[in-house]
Amino acid sequence: MEEPAAEQPVEPREDTRQEDFAQHLREIRELFARQKRVETLVHNQDMPRHELVEQLVHKQNEAELARKLEHLHAADIAYILEALPLDERLMVWDLVKAERDGEILIELSDAVRESLIETMEHHELKAAAEQLDADELADLAPDLPSEVMEDVFRSLDTEERERLRAAMSYDEDAVGALMDFDMVTVRADVTLEVVQRYLRRFDELPDQFDQLFVIDRDDHLEGVLPITALLINDPETEVAAVMRKDALSLHPEDNAETAAQAFERYDLVSAPVVSAGGKLIGRVTVDAVLDYIREAAEADQLAHAGLKEEEDIFAPVMDSVKNRWAWLAINLVTAFIASRVIGAFEGSIEKLVALAALMPIVAGIGGNSGNQTITMIVRAIALGQVGQDSERRLYRKELKVALINGLAWGGLLGIIAWWLYGDWRLGAVMTAAMTLNLMVAAAVGVAIPMTLQKLGRDPAVGGSVMVTAVTDSGGFFIFLGLATLFLL
Amino acid sequence: MEEPAAEQPVEPREDTRQEDFAQHLREIRELFARQKRVETLVHNQDMPRHELVEQLVHKQNEAELARKLEHLHAADIAYILEALPLDERLMVWDLVKAERDGEILIELSDAVRESLIETMEHHELKAAAEQLDADELADLAPDLPSEVMEDVFRSLDTEERERLRAAMSYDEDAVGALMDFDMVTVRADVTLEVVQRYLRRFDELPDQFDQLFVIDRDDHLEGVLPITALLINDPETEVAAVMRKDALSLHPEDNAETAAQAFERYDLVSAPVVSAGGKLIGRVTVDAVLDYIREAAEADQLAHAGLKEEEDIFAPVMDSVKNRWAWLAINLVTAFIASRVIGAFEGSIEKLVALAALMPIVAGIGGNSGNQTITMIVRAIALGQVGQDSERRLYRKELKVALINGLAWGGLLGIIAWWLYGDWRLGAVMTAAMTLNLMVAAAVGVAIPMTLQKLGRDPAVGGSVMVTAVTDSGGFFIFLGLATLFLL
Numbered sequence: 018m019e020e021p022a023a024e025q026p027v028e029p030r031e032d033t034r035q036e037d038f039a040q041h042l043r044e045i046r047e048l049f050a051r052q053k054r055v056e057t058l059v060h061n062q063d064m065p066r067h068e069l070v071e072q073l074v075h076k077q078n079e080a081e082l083a084r085k086l087e088h089l090h091a092a093d094i095a096y097i098l099e100a101l102p103l104d105e106r107l108m109v110w111d112l113v114k115a116e117r118d119g120e121i122l123i124e125l126s127d128a129v130r131e132s133l134i135e136t137m138e139h140h141e142l143k144a145a146a147e148q149l150d151a152d153e154l155a156d157l158a159p160d161l162p163s164e165v166m167e168d169v170f171r172s173l174d175t176e177e178r179e180r181l182r183a184a185m186s187y188d189e190d191a192v193g194a195l196m197d198f199d200m201v202t203v204r205a206d207v208t209l210e211v212v213q214r215y216l217r218r219f220d221e222l223p224d225q226f227d228q229l230f231v232i233d234r235d236d237h238l239e240g241v242l243p244i245t246a247l248l249i250n251d252p253e254t255e256v257a258a259v260m261r262k263d264a265l266s267l268h269p270e271d272n273a274e275t276a277a278q279a280f281e282r283y284d285l286v287s288a289p290v291v292s293a294g295g296k297l298i299g300r301v302t303v304d305a306v307l308d309y310i311r312e313a314a315e316a317d318q319l320a321h322a323g324l325k326e327e328e329d330i331f332a333p334v335m336d337s338v339k340n341r342w343a344w345l346a347i348n349l350v351t352a353f354i355a356s357r358v359i360g361a362f363e364g365s366i367e368k369l370v371a372l373a374a375l376m377p378i379v380a381g382i383g384g385n386s387g388n389q390t391i392t393m394i395v396r397a398i399a400l401g402q403v404g405q406d407s408e409r410r411l412y413r414k415e416l417k418v419a420l421i422n423g424l425a426w427g428g429l430l431g432i433i434a435w436w437l438y439g440d441w442r443l444g445a446v447m448t449a450a451m452t453l454n455l456m457v458a459a460a461v462g463v464a465i466p467m468t469l470q471k472l473g474r475d476p477a478v479g480g481s482v483m484v485t486a487v488t489d490s491g492g493f494f495i496f497l498g499l500a501t502l503f504l505l
Numbered sequence: 506m507e508e509p510a511a512e513q514p515v516e517p518r519e520d521t522r523q524e525d526f527a528q529h530l531r532e533i534r535e536l537f538a539r540q541k542r543v544e545t546l547v548h549n550q551d552m553p554r555h556e557l558v559e560q561l562v563h564k565q566n567e568a569e570l571a572r573k574l575e576h577l578h579a580a581d582i583a584y585i586l587e588a589l590p591l592d593e594r595l596m597v598w599d600l601v602k603a604e605r606d607g608e609i610l611i612e613l614s615d616a617v618r619e620s621l622i623e624t625m626e627h628h629e630l631k632a633a634a635e636q637l638d639a640d641e642l643a644d645l646a647p648d649l650p651s652e653v654m655e656d657v658f659r660s661l662d663t664e665e666r667e668r669l670r671a672a673m674s675y676d677e678d679a680v681g682a683l684m685d686f687d688m689v690t691v692r693a694d695v696t697l698e699v700v701q702r703y704l705r706r707f708d709e710l711p712d713q714f715d716q717l718f719v720i721d722r723d724d725h726l727e728g729v730l731p732i733t734a735l736l737i738n739d740p741e742t743e744v745a746a747v748m749r750k751d752a753l754s755l756h757p758e759d760n761a762e763t764a765a766q767a768f769e770r771y772d773l774v775s776a777p778v779v780s781a782g783g784k785l786i787g788r789v790t791v792d793a794v795l796d797y798i799r800e801a802a803e804a805d806q807l808a809h810a811g812l813k814e815e816e817d818i819f820a821p822v823m824d825s826v827k828n829r830w831a832w833l834a835i836n837l838v839t840a841f842i843a844s845r846v847i848g849a850f851e852g853s854i855e856k857l858v859a860l861a862a863l864m865p866i867v868a869g870i871g872g873n874s875g876n877q878t879i880t881m882i883v884r885a886i887a888l889g890q891v892g893q894d895s896e897r898r899l900y901r902k903e904l905k906v907a908l909i910n911g912l913a914w915g916g917l918l919g920i921i922a923w924w925l926y927g928d929w930r931l932g933a934v935m936t937a938a939m940t941l942n943l944m945v946a947a948a949v950g951v952a953i954p955m956t957l958q959k960l961g962r963d964p965a966v967g968g969s970v971m972v973t974a975v976t977d978s979g980g981f982f983i984f985l986g987l988a989t990l991f992l993l
Binding site for chain 2 (some may be wrong): 090092093096099100102213216217219220221222224225226227244245248249250251280281282283284286302303304306307308310311314315317318319321322323324328330331334335337338341342344345346348349352353355356357359360363366367370371372373374375376377378380381382385386388389391392393394396397400401402403404407410411414417418421422425426429430433437489493
C-alpha cells in the first residue's frame with residue numbers, strides 16, 4: 018500500500034459555483050466601462066488635478082476587481098479573460114494573484130493563453146509552471162519558452178520528471194495525453210476496514226475519485242475497488258473479495274476517441290491506464306474526456322469552415338488573415354478550375370445566354386446534396402457502422418435517393434426553365450443535368466470518405482471541399498455539355 | 506433519513522468492458538456471412554434435404570449468437586444493432602432476452618429505436634418499458650404507442666408516476682430532461698458513522714455516486730456531502746460540520762447547455778436539482794451531460810448539412826429523401842434568386858461572355874469567406890464572449906480581414922483574368938468585385954448571428970444558408986453590375 022504522502026494533494030478550490038459567472042463578466046465589463054466614463058469626464062471638463070482624480074478612481078476600481086477575482090474559480094477567471102479584449106485582459110491578468118497563474122493558464126484556450134504568456138517574465142512563468150501537476154504541465158509545455166521548461170524540469174523530483182516526460186511523449190489524440198497521476202492504490206489482501214483507515218490519513222482525495230486501484234508488489238493492476246463497494250460491504254471483507262477484475266483498462270497509446278466512446282457507453286467516471294506489461298501508470302477521468310469531446314467537436318466545426326485553429330475574436334487582424342488564407346486559396350483553385358470548365362463552353366453560352374443564368378443552380382444543388390451524403394457517411398464511419406459489406410449497399414441507397422431528388426427538383430426546375438425561356442428542350446436539359454449531377458454528388462459523397470478511410474486518413478477532413486469541387490466543375494460540364502450536344 | 510427501500514436499486518450490469526466491441530461486431534457479421542454462404546451452397550448444389558441442413562446450421566448459428574449477446578453490455582448490443590442492416594438487426598433483436606429489451610432500447614439512436622419498436626407487440630413494449638426508471642421511461646415515451654404508455658403509467662406507483670410526469674414535462678434542452686432520481690439523502694445532524702452504517706444497508710448504490718444530498722425535514726437541500734469528505738473525516742464528525750453548502754445546484758428549467766458548461770468548468774460528477782422553492786427533486790450526472798454534449802454536437806453537424814435528424818444509414822430510401830428534401834428546397838430557392846440576378850444581366854454576358862466564366866469565382870469565394878466569419882462569431886457567442894460593446898469592434902476587425910483578403914486574392918485573380926482575356930479593365934473589375942463581395946460577406950457574417958441572438962433565436966441555425974444566399978446573389982450582382990458600368 019502506498020503512503021498517502023506519495024499522492025499529489027489536490028489544491029483546495031475557491032468555490033463560487035452557485036454564483037452566476039455571466040453576472041461576474043457583466044460586472045467586470047461595467048467596471049471597465051465606468052473607468053472609461055470617468056476618464057472621458059475628467060478630460061472633458063479639463064479639471065485641474067484631473068490626473069490625480071483619475072488615478073484615485075482607477076485604484077478603487079482595481080481594488081474592487083482584485084477582490085472579485087480572488088473569490089472566483091480558476092475556470093471562471095479563464096472564461097472572463099477569454100471574453101475581454103487584449104488591453105482589459107492584460108489588466109485583469111495583472112490583478113490575479115501570482116500563485117493562481119498556473120491553474121488559470123491551463124484552463125485557457127490556446128490562443129488566449131499565448132497572448133498572456135507573451136507578456137510574462139521568465140520567473141513568473143517558472144513560478145506558474147511549478148504549481149502544476151505533471152499532466153497539467155505537459156499540456157502547458159508546448160506554449161512555454163524552452164528555457165523556462167528546462168528550468169522547471171530541473172526543479173522536479175525524479176518521479177515527477179518521469180511522469181512529465183511520459184505525459185509529453187504521447188500524441189495529443191492518445192489516451193496518454195488525457196491521463197493524470199492522481200491514483201490511490203491498495204493491495205488485494207487487506208480488509209476494507211484497513212482501506213478506510215488508510216483513506217482517513219489523506220488530507221484530500223483526488224477529484225473524480227470513484228475507485229481505488231488494486232495492484233500487486235510490482236505495480237501490476239489486479240482490479241479496481243469501486244468506492245461504492247467499499248461503502249456497502251462489511252468492513253471485515255478483504256479487498257480481493259469485492260474488487261472487480263473485469264473493469265475496463267486503457268493503454269496510453271489507445272486512441273482518445275475510442276476511450277471517450279467507452280466512457281460514454283459504460284458511463285465511467287475514471288479508468289485505469291496500464292502499460293503493455295500490465296503495470297498501472299495513471300488514470301483517465303471523465304472531466305478530461307469531457308474536455309476532449311468538446312474540443313474535438315469544436316475543431317471539427319472550425320475545420321468545416323476551413324479555420325485552422327481557434328481564433329481569439331480579439332486577435333490582431335493579421336493573425337486572422339493567416340488563420341483563414343489557406344482555405345480561401347484552396348477554394349480559389351477549385352473555383353478557378355470550375356471557371357475554366359465554363360470557359361471551354363464560352364461559344365455555347367454566347368449562342369444561348371440562358372445557360373449562364375441556369376448553370377449555377379445545377380452546380381449549387383449538387384454541392385448541397387453531396388455534402389448531405391458525405392456528412393451521413395462520415396458520421397456512420399465514425400460510429401463504426403460501415404463495414405466492407407455495406408459499401409455497395411450504401412452506393413445503391415445514395416444513388417437511389419439522388420435519382421429521386423434529381424427527378425423531383427430537376428423536373429420542377431426544368432418546368433420553370435421552360436416557362437422562363439419558352440424552350441422545352443432547355444427544360445429537359447436542365448432536368449437531365451440536375452439528375453446526373455446529383456448522382457455524381459452521391460457517388461463521390463460515398464467514395465471520398467470510404468477511400469480516405471481505406472487509406473488510413475481521417476474521413477472527416479477535406480471531404481467537403483473535394484465533393485464541392487467535383488459537383489461544381491462536374492455540374493458545369495454536364496449542363497453545358499448536354500446543352501451543347503442537344504440545343505445548339 | 507430515507508429508507509434504502511425507497512431507492513431505485515440499480516440493475517446489475519453484464520460486464521465485458523475489457524473486450525473489444527468492434528471484435529464482437531466482426532464476429533456477428535461473420536456469423537451472418539457464414540449463414541448466407543451456407544444458404545448459397547445448399548441451394549446451388551441442389552442437395553436433397555437442403556432445407557433441413559439449412560435449418561440445422563441456422564439453429565447452430567442462432568444459439569452461438571444468443572450466447573454471445575447474453576454476455577454483452579446493453580450499450581454494446583445497441584451499438585451492434587445500429588451497425589446492422591434491417592433484416593439482420595431484427596434477427597439479433599429477436600435473440601436478445603426480453604428482460605433486457607428496456608435497457609437496450611434507451612441506448613439506441615432514435616431512428617434505429619423506431620425501427621425496432623415498430624416490430625414489437627403491445628405486451629412486449631409494456632414489459633420493456635416497465636423495466637425502466639422514470640427518467641429513462643421519459644426518454645422512451647415519445648416513441649411508444651400511446652396505449653402502451655397509458656398501460657405503463659397505470660402500473661406505476663404514485664411516486665414513480667409523479668416523477669415520470671415531471672420528467673416528461675421538461676423541454677428536451679432543459680436540465681429536467683437530463684435529470685434522474687437516484688439520490689441518496691441524509692440529515693445534517695447525524696454523524697458520518699451513522700451515514701456509513703446507513704449506506705451499508707444498500708444492496709447497490711447509484712451509478713456516478715460521488716455525493717449524498719443533505720436535506721431537512723421538508724426535503725429542502727441544505728448542502729452536499731461528498732463521499733471523499735465521508736471517507737477522510739473522523740466517523741464521529743457530524744454531517745453538518747463537513748457538508749458543503751456552496752455546491753452548485755441546478756433548476757429543472759435551466760438550460761441544459763449551461764449545465765453542461767458548469768460540469769465542464771468545475772469538473773463535476775453529479776449536481777443536485779432543486780425546485781424554485783429549494784426542494785431537492787433529482788440530480789444530474791456527468792454521463793447524462795456527456796450524452797447531451799455528444800448529441801448536441803452531432804445535431805449541429807447534421808444541421809450544417811441540412812439533415813433534419815440522425816438518419817439510420819440502412820433506412821429506406823424514401824425516409825432519406827424526406828430527411829433531406831427541405832434543405833434542398835431552401836437552397837433551390839436561393840439558387841433560383843441568384844439565377845434571376847444573372848438573368849437580369851444577360852445582355853452584358855452576351856456582349857462579354859468572359860463574365861459568365863468568372864462570375865462563379867466571385868460568388869464562391871464570398872460564400873467561403875462569409876462562412877468563416879459566421880463560424881467564428883457563432884462560436885464566440887456560444888462561449889459568451891460577445892457583449893454589446895464588442896459588436897462594433899467585431900465589424901471593424903472582420904471588414905479589415907475581408908479587405909486584406911479581397912485585395913490579395915482578388916488582385917491575384919484580376920491579374921489572371923487580365924492574362925487570360927487580355928483586358929486589364931476586366932482584371933480591375935474582377936479585383937474590385939471580389940474585394941467588395943468579401944466585405945459584404947464579412948458584414949453579413951457578423952450581422953446575421955448577432956441579429957438572430959438579439960431576436961432570441963439560436964444564432965447557429967440557418968446562418969450559413971443566409972450568408973451563402975447573400976454572397977451568391979450579391980457576388981453576381983456586384984461583378985456583373987460593375988462590368989456593365991465600366992466595361993460595356
